[in-house]
Amino acid sequence: MIRRSFVGAIVAVVAALLVACSRPPPDSTPEGVVRLWLEKMESASEDSRAMKEAYALLGPHARANLKDRADRASRGQGRRYEPHEMLAEGRFGLRFRPRTMTARIDGNEAWVDVNGEGAEEHAAVRCTREGAAWRIEPDLPDSVVPTRQLDGGL
Numbered sequence: 626m627i628r629r630s631f632v633g634a635i636v637a638v639v640a641a642l643l644v645a646c647s648r649p650p651p652d653s654t655p656e657g658v659v660r661l662w663l664e665k666m667e668s669a670s671e672d673s674r675a676m677k678e679a680y681a682l683l684g685p686h687a688r689a690n691l692k693d694r695a696d697r698a699s700r701g702q703g704r705r706y707e708p709h710e711m712l713a714e715g716r717f718g719l720r721f722r723p724r725t726m727t728a729r730i731d732g733n734e735a736w737v738d739v740n741g742e743g744a745e746e747h748a749a750v751r752c753t754r755e756g757a758a759w760r761i762e763p764d765l766p767d768s769v770v771p772t773r774q775l776d777g778g779l
Contacts, residue, residue: 650758652682652758652759652760653757653758653759654728654759655728655730655735655736655737655752655759656726656727656728656737657759658682658752658758658759658760658761659726659737659739659750659752659761660723660726661682662679662682662761663718663719663723665678665679665682666679666712666718667718669712676709676710676712677709679709679712680708680709680712682760682761683760683761683762683763684752684753684755684760684761684762685753685755685760686753686762687760687761687762687763687765688708690765690767690768691708691709691711691712691765692708693768694708694711694768695707695708695710695711697768698711719739719741719748720746721741721742721746722741722742723739723740723741724740724741724742725739725740726738726739726740727740728752732754733753733754734751734752734753734754735751735752735753735754735759736749736750736751736752737749737750737752750763751763751764
């Protein structure tokens with residue numbers, strides 16, 4: 626009887642320690658998802674999975690934009706393009722090393738101010754909450770289908 630309660634107490638303590646030691650996922654905060662996004666985009670040239678992982682960190686508007694671009698590219702090129710292939714390496718990185726990140730949260734939207742060494746080293750990254758996680762909404766140009774001119778463009 627005493628042995629059984631002792632084992633039960635040990636199991637309870639171990640379970641409490643495991644819960645206390647677990648960290649929230651990186652994308653549980655706007656700053657965390659920006660940091661993770663930058664890491665994935667930086668490592669994409671050496672790691673083929675990193676671009677897919679970076680794409681998974683995008684918000685719904687950015688994913689829809691890239692899916693539309695991939696569909697158009699697939700029709701025009703004769704091969705299937707995946708939305709993550711529309712992310713251009715180097716297009717979304719920073720030109721400076723981030724020193725601080727500060728989030729301004731307003732409901733399900735947030736802006737992360739990323740600062741470097743000097744005053745000119747600053748970027749603002751828009752994020753949106755999707756369930757329990759935060760996602761990046763980069764400033765992508767609208768995906769506009771070019772109009773076909775009947776006069777051949779003259």
